[in-house]
Amino acid sequence: MVKTIEWKDNTVRMLDQTLLPNKVVYKTYRDYKAVADAITRLVVRGAPAIGVAAAMGVALGALKIKAKDIPTFKKELTKVTQKLAASRPTAVNLFWAIERMERFVEESTTTNVEVLKKKLIAEAKRVLREDIAINKLIGKNGGELIKNNWTILTHCNAGSLATGGYGTALGVIRGAKAAGKKIKVFADETRPVLQGSRLTAWELMEDKIDVTLITDNMAGALMHQGLIDCVVVGADRIASNGDVANKIGTYSVAVLARAHGIPFYVAAPLSTIDTNIKTGEEIPIEERSSTEVTHVQGKRIAPLKCKVRNPAFDVTPAWLVNGIVTEKGVVKAPYKSGIKKLFKK
Amino acid sequence: MVKTIEWKDNTVRMLDQTLLPNKVVYKTYRDYKAVADAITRLVVRGAPAIGVAAAMGVALGALKIKAKDIPTFKKELTKVTQKLAASRPTAVNLFWAIERMERFVEESTTTNVEVLKKKLIAEAKRVLREDIAINKLIGKNGGELIKNNWTILTHCNAGSLATGGYGTALGVIRGAKAAGKKIKVFADETRPVLQGSRLTAWELMEDKIDVTLITDNMAGALMHQGLIDCVVVGADRIASNGDVANKIGTYSVAVLARAHGIPFYVAAPLSTIDTNIKTGEEIPIEERSSTEVTHVQGKRIAPLKCKVRNPAFDVTPAWLVNGIVTEKGVVKAPYKSGIKKLFKK
Numbered sequence: 001m002v003k004t005i006e007w008k009d010n011t012v013r014m015l016d017q018t019l020l021p022n023k024v025v026y027k028t029y030r031d032y033k034a035v036a037d038a039i040t041r042l043v044v045r046g047a048p049a050i051g052v053a054a055a056m057g058v059a060l061g062a063l064k065i066k067a068k069d070i071p072t073f074k075k076e077l078t079k080v081t082q083k084l085a086a087s088r089p090t091a092v093n094l095f096w097a098i099e100r101m102e103r104f105v106e107e108s109t110t111t112n113v114e115v116l117k118k119k120l121i122a123e124a125k126r127v128l129r130e131d132i133a134i135n136k137l138i139g140k141n142g143g144e145l146i147k148n149n150w151t152i153l154t155h156c157n158a159g160s161l162a163t164g165g166y167g168t169a170l171g172v173i174r175g176a177k178a179a180g181k182k183i184k185v186f187a188d189e190t191r192p193v194l195q196g197s198r199l200t201a202w203e204l205m206e207d208k209i210d211v212t213l214i215t216d217n218m219a220g221a222l223m224h225q226g227l228i229d230c231v232v233v234g235a236d237r238i239a240s241n242g243d244v245a246n247k248i249g250t251y252s253v254a255v256l257a258r259a260h261g262i263p264f265y266v267a268a269p270l271s272t273i274d275t276n277i278k279t280g281e282e283i284p285i286e287e288r289s290s291t292e293v294t295h296v297q298g299k300r301i302a303p304l305k306c307k308v309r310n311p312a313f314d315v316t317p318a319w320l321v322n323g324i325v326t327e328k329g330v331v332k333a334p335y336k337s338g339i340k341k342l343f344k345k
Numbered sequence: 346m347v348k349t350i351e352w353k354d355n356t357v358r359m360l361d362q363t364l365l366p367n368k369v370v371y372k373t374y375r376d377y378k379a380v381a382d383a384i385t386r387l388v389v390r391g392a393p394a395i396g397v398a399a400a401m402g403v404a405l406g407a408l409k410i411k412a413k414d415i416p417t418f419k420k421e422l423t424k425v426t427q428k429l430a431a432s433r434p435t436a437v438n439l440f441w442a443i444e445r446m447e448r449f450v451e452e453s454t455t456t457n458v459e460v461l462k463k464k465l466i467a468e469a470k471r472v473l474r475e476d477i478a479i480n481k482l483i484g485k486n487g488g489e490l491i492k493n494n495w496t497i498l499t500h501c502n503a504g505s506l507a508t509g510g511y512g513t514a515l516g517v518i519r520g521a522k523a524a525g526k527k528i529k530v531f532a533d534e535t536r537p538v539l540q541g542s543r544l545t546a547w548e549l550m551e552d553k554i555d556v557t558l559i560t561d562n563m564a565g566a567l568m569h570q571g572l573i574d575c576v577v578v579g580a581d582r583i584a585s586n587g588d589v590a591n592k593i594g595t596y597s598v599a600v601l602a603r604a605h606g607i608p609f610y611v612a613a614p615l616s617t618i619d620t621n622i623k624t625g626e627e628i629p630i631e632e633r634s635s636t637e638v639t640h641v642q643g644k645r646i647a648p649l650k651c652k653v654r655n656p657a658f659d660v661t662p663a664w665l666v667n668g669i670v671t672e673k674g675v676v677k678a679p680y681k682s683g684i685k686k687l688f689k690k
Contacts, residue, residue: 021645021647021648021649022645155562186654188562189536189638189646189647190562191534191536191560191561191562192560194646197638197639197646197647197648197651198646198647201647201648201651202647202648205648205650205651210652211651211652212652212653212654213638213639213647213651213652213653213654214638214653214654215536215537215561215593215594215638215655216536216560216561216562216594217500217533217535217536217561217562217593217594217597217598218593218594218654218656218659219597220594220596220597220600220659221593221594221596221597221656221659221660222654224596224659248560248562248563248566249560249561249562249563249565249566251565251566251569252562252564252565252566252597252601255565255600255601255604256597256600256601259600259604293534293542293558293559293560294542294558296641296642296644296646297641297644297646298644299641299642299643299644300366300367301534301539301542301543301641301642302366302534302542302543302546302547302558303366303542303546303547303550304366305550306542306546306550306556306558307555307556307557307558308557308558308559309531309557309558309559309563309567310560311563311566314563314565314566314569315566
């Protein structure tokens with residue numbers, strides 16, 4: 001399985017996903033600001049992977065703090081967390097991971113800054129380890145929803161590359177395969193950033209899972225022809241009522257799936273559920289640079305000065321979702337109570 | 346208004362649409378085989394424009410025939426029409442134009458081959474002139490469906506570039522504007538060949554019509570936000586029951602429009618209606634090269650050896666269509682009788 005991100009010799013090592021599938025290049029980050037920039041530029045992307053990167057970014061920032069006492073250290077660390085928190089607005093795992101690291105500092109009883117730094121590094125590594133374990137549980141729980149010989153449509157990349165490893169939506173696909181089921185996958189290419197063609201097709205091919213690439217606008221026609229049995233996608237943020245923010249185009253896929261009577265599942269860890277918000281309307285949607293739409297790999301494909309919209313995400317209302325697959329099981333409607341139950345100890 | 350195709354000094358002159366919007370290059374064709382190749386390679390595309398190109402291709406082929414008597418000339422012309430008919434399978438205007446030219450030859454009473462050649466050239470030029478006039482009627486008829494201050498979504502390019510001039514779907518938009526209505530347009534970029542970004546955005550900007558480019562997967566989210574009032578698209582072939590074959594992704598747009606209560610109109614000349622077929626199931630759908638999906642302007646965006654589907658068209662069932670705008674007026678359901686009426690003299 002491809003390694004998306006790791007902590008190595010007091011640096012963060014990440015696969016540069018902007019260069020896939022043409023080049024497999026790992027980059028080494030020694031500075032939290034560079035990690036924040038890497039998140040913004042999509043070197044690392046996918047809600048859970050962003051969470052891991054943010055946790056490791058906090059640890060990296062902590063390492064460089066020169067303060068000798070804990071109160072000054074904490075103050076310095078605020079700069080680090082603020083910079084990382086400003087890298088992207090939609091995926092809640094970013095804020096979840098930063099808050100987890102901040103809470104860790106708050107709850108720590110050590111008076112030795114160097115000890116605290118070591119503990120923060122261990123905590124960041126724990127975020128990664130836990131994420132992989134959670135994904136495997138999601139895969140196991142979601143795999144049970146997939147029937148033998150099904151063809152599954154996925155959108156964007158919610159795979160190893162979007163997480164610490166194994167994946168959420170692709171974790172479900174891997175879980176179904178691990179349970180001995182024969183499955184096929186259609187991958188939406190997912191314009192504008194092409195995570196489907198560049199990342200999902202690539203990682204499924206690496207894993208020898210049968211994948212066929214399509215453009216986003218083909219999914220409806222294939223559903224109409226009866227070629228798709230089920231949809232599984234990831235999520236960037238899920239509201240308390242089950243509304244799901246995910247990569248732009250997810251909403252269209254959900255409407256099309258419902259129109260064809262095809263189940264539409266969302267796979268995500270609890271860290272993607274934002275219990276602070278009631279509905280999807282409260283989720284901030286990032287609008288990214290127009291050049292993502294007007295250019296592909298540096299080649300211009302639209303007229304100069306063309307007006308563009310480029311929302312990176314959309315919100316799928318809970319009523320279009322047939323189930324949310326988490327590490328604690330599959331939640332079905334009514335989502336409000338189901339989600340509340342997930343967070344009970 | 347941009348000139349898509351013209352007959353000039355015994356050659357066919359066409360704007361090379363594969364190079365837009367980066368380069369505006371006109372190419373001169375002296376050989377019908379090169380015209381057939383240009384149709385296959387999408388130098389010229391869009392059902393009505395393909396029809397004009399085919400008619401001119403027949404005239405070009407006729408010019409080069411060395412036969413001195415009409416029966417031999419007719420036999421030679423069969424090679425020309427067969428070659429042109431094999432250039433693309435879905436748009437029926439291709440076959441309509443070829444049959445029109447063949448019928449013209451059949452009905453001609455001249456015994457002089459050189460006279461017949463001149464008449465065929467005149468007939469090909471008439472196909473172009475008529476197409477522009479028909480588009481203007483479509484624009485006038487369809488423009489009445491568009492309300493002031495509406496925002497219209499269109500898919501692919503059914504504009505000047507897809508026709509002899511003025512356009513079908515974009516003809517409706519031009520017709521609404523000509524009638525004094527304030528309108529805005531969202532253009533789906535239309536992967537894989539990007540006719541929306543490369544052609545529709547370009548020709549609407551040339552005409553100073555307010556256009557915003559989006560990726561195909563954004564349309565649903567914009568509909569959900571109430572930002573789209575109506576959809577207008579062209580067609581490559583319409584069956585007797587009103588089923589519409591058009592650029593891949595049209596079906597998804599139609600399903601999404603219906604789910605949001607947004608009217609979905611198809612604009613096309615009678616020459617796009619194939620009364621020989623009962624339903625859309627009989628329409629052959631062209632599957633094009635996988636490199637259209639795996640590459641954009643020569644840049645690879647997918648893994649090597651990635652499996653791909655690339656149907657160039659899909660079929661929207663008549664029940665999702667709110668009206669078919671023709672030069673003879675707007676047909677609404679029930680389509681079978683409405684379409685039959687169109688063809689009554």
